[in-house]
Amino acid sequence: MSITANEVVGPVRIEVEHRMPGADGGPTLRVLEEATGAERLRFDCFVRGAHWHADPAGRDEQFPIPLGLDSIDWTLAELRSNAAGLLALGNVSGVDVAGFVAALDRLEPALRNGPPRFDRLSEAVLRQRTGEKWQQYPDDVLPLWVADMDFEVADPIRRRLAHALSIGDLGYPWHPQPTALPALFADRMQRLYGWEIDPRKIELLTEVVQGMYVAVRQFTEPGDGVIVQRPIYPPFVSTVEKLGRRLEDNALREAEVSYQLDLELLREQAQRSKLLLFCNPHNPTGRVLRRAELEAIAEIAIEHDLLVVSDEIHQELVYEGARHIPIASLSPEMAKRTITLTSASKAFNIAGLRLAVAVFGSAEVRKRFLGFPRHLRGGMNTLGVMASEAAWRHSDPWLAEVRAYLQANRDFVAEFVRSEMPGVRQTPPEATYLAWMDCRELELPASPGRFFLEHARVGLSDGPSFGPQGEGFVRLNFSTSRPILEQALGRMAKALRSR
Numbered sequence: 001m002s003i004t005a006n007e008v009v010g011p012v013r014i015e016v017e018h019r020m021p022g023a024d025g026g027p028t029l030r031v032l033e034e035a036t037g038a039e040r041l042r043f044d045c046f047v048r049g050a051h052w053h054a055d056p057a058g059r060d061e062q063f064p065i066p067l068g069l070d071s072i073d074w075t076l077a078e079l080r081s082n083a084a085g086l087l088a089l090g091n092v093s094g095v096d097v098a099g100f101v102a103a104l105d106r107l108e109p110a111l112r113n114g115p116p117r118f119d120r121l122s123e124a125v126l127r128q129r130t131g132e133k134w135q136q137y138p139d140d141v142l143p144l145w146v147a148d149m150d151f152e153v154a155d156p157i158r159r160r161l162a163h164a165l166s167i168g169d170l171g172y173p174w175h176p177q178p179t180a181l182p183a184l185f186a187d188r189m190q191r192l193y194g195w196e197i198d199p200r201k202i203e204l205l206t207e208v209v210q211g212m213y214v215a216v217r218q219f220t221e222p223g224d225g226v227i228v229q230r231p232i233y234p235p236f237v238s239t240v241e242k243l244g245r246r247l248e249d250n251a252l253r254e255a256e257v258s259y260q261l262d263l264e265l266l267r268e269q270a271q272r273s274k275l276l277l278f279c280n281p282h283n284p285t286g287r288v289l290r291r292a293e294l295e296a297i298a299e300i301a302i303e304h305d306l307l308v309v310s311d312e313i314h315q316e317l318v319y320e321g322a323r324h325i326p327i328a329s330l331s332p333e334m335a336k337r338t339i340t341l342t343s344a345s346k347a348f349n350i351a352g353l354r355l356a357v358a359v360f361g362s363a364e365v366r367k368r369f370l371g372f373p374r375h376l377r378g379g380m381n382t383l384g385v386m387a388s389e390a391a392w393r394h395s396d397p398w399l400a401e402v403r404a405y406l407q408a409n410r411d412f413v414a415e416f417v418r419s420e421m422p423g424v425r426q427t428p429p430e431a432t433y434l435a436w437m438d439c440r441e442l443e444l445p446a447s448p449g450r451f452f453l454e455h456a457r458v459g460l461s462d463g464p465s466f467g468p469q470g471e472g473f474v475r476l477n478f479s480t481s482r483p484i485l486e487q488a489l490g491r492m493a494k495a496l497r498s499r
Helices: 071-081 083-089 097-112 155-166 181-193 208-219 235-242 263-270 291-303 332-336 363-369 382-394 396-420 448-456 482-497
Strands: 003-009 012-020 026-033 039-044 051-054 061-064 202-205 225-228 246-249 273-279 307-311 338-342 356-360 434-438 473-477
Touching: 003 097, 012 097, 026 071, 026 097, 039 071, 039 083, 071 083, 071 097, 083 097, 097 155, 097 382, 097 396, 155 382, 181 202, 181 356, 181 382, 202 208, 208 235, 208 273, 208 307, 208 338, 208 356, 208 363, 225 235, 225 263, 235 246, 235 273, 263 273, 263 291, 273 291, 291 307, 291 332, 332 338, 356 363, 396 434, 396 482, 448 473, 448 482
Parallel strands: 225 246, 225 273, 273 307, 307 338
Antiparallel strands: 003 012, 012 026, 026 039, 039 051, 051 061, 202 356, 338 356, 434 473
């Protein structure tokens, strides 16, 4: 038996145990006598067959948790609303009810989130997934390319989706009527970053890239200059090119450690451009810009009346030593000229559910953005709404475990590259789960992506797809189990030694 968390409240101890993990299982919450350890109440919050027990007179009585309700939600609601009655049913007296409910509040995150199982990923199971990450390459290739995590989603998300399927909740989402998400997101941004947002200036989208396309279309004309900071996630460039705008390449400058902004060039380009497509934390370099850097960009944007469309989708995957600052949070003047695009999809690994948010600093910018008809943008995904809400309400303990695991993977990649892959340079990213690896010194006969695919059977993102500054680079996704990561890196090192 493994107890995840416990609280002592006078004569009783409340324990949380995850003894039945899996799709049909769930946690158990127990109320025991602290002095004797005798169990008086037990709530088995399974997905299927959920029930609870009371032992008022030395004999176990079992009661089903009502069908059609999430068993964790029901258990917490019953204990909070009727703690005195349930404790009496369990033959427990002398408990401070207010203290008991407060203890439940502290235990709720542990009840909803089971212990992580990141190291237990099965390659055979991963290959059953239908997404592009595991289907792009033959079965002898380990895919460490597109920005999906291999980890199972957080328990609160899994349970919420399972519950929706169990009751057939796949109808049209309640839209354009408001959902809880704008207010929930605004509260989250205030708590995490001190960023004050009016929920009425938040719009739900299908994805961040969709928001980029709409913004460029609505705020520029064909031939207008749009600034992009390469190397960059490929849709930044394709958005500009496919909409017939003029690409202004404000390339990041390579420095001794990571990359730096070219502010002098940015100031020059801002005079002949209307919009900056901005990415922070940056993909693929993993840079997290500091306040002084963001303030310099804001100064240029305000001076030259530049709209900033800021992709901040990796904002909750920032490691120790760095801190994300939303560029719109710098000042009211900057907020008015910023459209912030983000989603729960990267941090909580739910990209396939297609839901993002756009945050507008002014009513005028929001109105112009929404001038592109909503039905041309497509509708919201019902399951995406549910998953995002479960992520932002209940899944932070899972996210904390993910960040710690990813940081350890990041450090492992850095040490492995340093010791086992001479000629490859790589600065550990400050955010994201993406390693930007410089292979130029190797002078490979083909691009690094092609070389590692052919000779190591490892699928990576080839550097040139991020712009000409990516020549000689590859991007490696380390959001997988350590055993899979070790195997892939081992193959890469062996291929280099065998050249």
